[in-house]
Amino acid sequence: MRIAVIGTGYVGLVTGTCFAETGNQVICVDIDAKKVEKMKNGVIPIYEPGLEELFLRNSNEGRLKFTTSLSEGIKDAQVIFLALPTPPGADGSADLKYILKVADDLGPILENYVVVIDKSTVPVGTAEKVQAAIAKNAKVEFDVVSNPEFLREGVAVEDFMKPDRVVIGTKSDKAKAVMTKLYAPLVRQGNPVIFMDERSAEMTKYAANAFLATKITFMNEIANLCEKVGANVDDIRRGIGTDSRIGKRFLFAGIGYGGSCFPKDVQALEKTSKENDYDFKILKAVMDVNENQKTKLIPMINEYFGGDLKGKTFAMWGLAFKPYTDDIREAPALYNIDALVEAGATIKAYDPEAMPNVEALVGDKITFTSGPYEALKDADALLIMTEWPQFRTPEFEVMNVLLKNKVIFDGRNLYELDEIAEKGYTYYSIGRETVNSKQ
Ligand SMILES: NC(=O)c1ccc[n+]([C@@H]2O[C@H](COP(=O)([O-])OP(=O)(O)OC[C@H]3O[C@@H](n4cnc5c(N)ncnc54)[C@H](O)[C@@H]3O)[C@@H](O)[C@H]2O)c1
Numbered sequence: 489m490r491i492a493v494i495g496t497g498y499v500g501l502v503t504g505t506c507f508a509e510t511g512n513q514v515i516c517v518d519i520d521a522k523k524v525e526k527m528k529n530g531v532i533p534i535y536e537p538g539l540e541e542l543f544l545r546n547s548n549e550g551r552l553k554f555t556t557s558l559s560e561g562i563k564d565a566q567v568i569f570l571a572l573p574t575p576p577g578a579d580g581s582a583d584l585k586y587i588l589k590v591a592d593d594l595g596p597i598l599e600n601y602v603v604v605i606d607k608s609t610v611p612v613g614t615a616e617k618v619q620a621a622i623a624k625n626a627k628v629e630f631d632v633v634s635n636p637e638f639l640r641e642g643v644a645v646e647d648f649m650k651p652d653r654v655v656i657g658t659k660s661d662k663a664k665a666v667m668t669k670l671y672a673p674l675v676r677q678g679n680p681v682i683f684m685d686e687r688s689a690e691m692t693k694y695a696a697n698a699f700l701a702t703k704i705t706f707m708n709e710i711a712n713l714c715e716k717v718g719a720n721v722d723d724i725r726r727g728i729g730t731d732s733r734i735g736k737r738f739l740f741a742g743i744g745y746g747g748s749c750f751p752k753d754v755q756a757l758e759k760t761s762k763e764n765d766y767d768f769k770i771l772k773a774v775m776d777v778n779e780n781q782k783t784k785l786i787p788m789i790n791e792y793f794g795g796d797l798k799g800k801t802f803a804m805w806g807l808a809f810k811p812y813t814d815d816i817r818e819a820p821a822l823y824n825i826d827a828l829v830e831a832g833a834t835i836k837a838y839d840p841e842a843m844p845n846v847e848a849l850v851g852d853k854i855t856f857t858s859g860p861y862e863a864l865k866d867a868d869a870l871l872i873m874t875e876w877p878q879f880r881t882p883e884f885e886v887m888n889v890l891l892k893n894k895v896i897f898d899g900r901n902l903y904e905l906d907e908i909a910e911k912g913y914t915y916y917s918i919g920r921e922t923v924n925s926k927q
């Protein structure tokens with residue numbers, strides 16, 4: 489099949505690359521000329537495990553191409569994916585300007601029947617808006633389909649190539665046939681393609697993200713209560729996660745959810761509810777709890793240092809919003825950097841992938857080190873923001889020498905309490921008893 493993908497962010501690049509890998513001819517279109525030039529030269533613009541290999545193979549074998557020209561990109565395409573940003577607008581609702589601009593531009597240049605696919609996360613009713621925007625100037629038949637994407641950053645290739653399910657919103661039999669053929673190589677037995685109408689498909693995406701954000705937030709609230717009653721949230725997680733009705737995944741308490749999706753999508757769904765005269769109370773509570781959770785370690789840090797952080801130096805391990813990505817959008821680390829710098833502290837940070845992105849954002853507000861141990865030298869404490877696997881089994885003997893105080897504030901519960909007590913550390917974590925080795 490001949491496929492055009494408009495927008496080469498995370499979703500566009502993974503969609504284009506994976507569909508090239510299944511034997512299609514793919515052209516990716518982006519207005520960012522520098523990025524397109526890079527990709528034409530075989531340079532992948534994001535860090536995503538496993539993607540570069542597929543990107544290079546399919547580029548080299550001529551199945552994956554790049555252009556800045558929309559008309560060149562969509563020429564002879566049978567399907568056009570819209571993988572464009574839908575950031576929060578001033579009022580929190582998803583801003584559709586990128587999607588509707590491309591829809592406007594597509595109308596006059598379509599030359600034959602095509603299926604236009606909304607891959608972006610868009611509010612209910614967007615497929616109808618896209619349909620109307622294209623129809624204003626279209627001279628040929630076309631269908632607009634809602635096909636939300638459920639991939640997670642860090643495991644995006646795996647999620648895309650072996651999806652739990654594919655959701656397709658369309659009432660057109662012609663579009664259904666095209667979509668079925670397109671996804672046939674990706675859908676394993678038992679992992680279905682689920683057809684529904686456009687509005688339900690759009691709503692499914694928000695329901696999935698809001699449900700997962702709520703699940704995490706529920707555990708964060710359980711963690712906050714555990715701290716007050718002297719229980720251990722990790723035991724609670726194991727205790728409830730083994731109930732198959734609850735499930736083991738997305739029950740990890742921590743310093744809140746971040747990333748480019750959960751925060752904006754929960755906000756957008758709440759906005760949709762409001763616009764439709766529905767008071768979605770849970771979502772408001774989820775946003776409220778998550779807001780506080782992100783800087784949950786700050787009061788603990790203040791408690792330890794007697795409320796004065798001026799002149800203190802903190803080593804920060806992890807900056808990305810989650811491991812295996814360089815994405816820092818809504819990363820809890822950024823909120824902690826702001827709070828600590830505001831309080832007069834200095835930060836030395838290390839992240840295996842995300843340092844260039846943070847540097848571009850915060851400049852010399854903090855310093856960066858070439859490895860995790862370099863960050864510890866003369867630091868008053870260690871803060872853990874992201875659960876990169878290399879932080880899980882550190883050389884405590886090396887740490888003992890470098891850190892000024894044997895104290896760790898861990899936003900990701902990386903260490904067992906008895907292990908850390910044995911090493912002589914004071915250890916603050918989430919939803920667990922504080923290990924106090926100060927005396
Ligand atoms: N990032 C994820 O993990 C993820 C997963 C599922 C769904 N989504 C959704 O997918 C959508 C895209 O997300 P993303 O993270 O890939 O976005 P992104 O912001 O990383 O990238 C979007 C790309 O679109 C390009 N663009 C903007 N206007 C354009 C135009 N007129 N023509 C061509 N290109 C244009 C930008 O230059 C950029 O490269 C969003 O709706 C998001 O909510 C994201």
Ligand SMILES: O=c1ccn([C@@H]2O[C@H](COP(=O)(O)OP(=O)(O)O[C@H]3O[C@H](CO)[C@@H](O)[C@H](O)[C@H]3O)[C@@H](O)[C@H]2O)c(=O)[nH]1
Nearest residue numbers: 637638639640641704738739740742745746747749809810
């Ligand atoms: O038990 C958990 C699981 C996740 N998180 C946090 O939740 C956020 C999101 O994590 P994750 O869902 O793994 O990453 P994303 O790449 O943002 O993926 C989410 O957002 C995408 C964009 O919509 C969807 O496609 C995915 O299905 C959905 O999982 C991160 O800050 C994680 O640290 C926790 O705190 N505890």
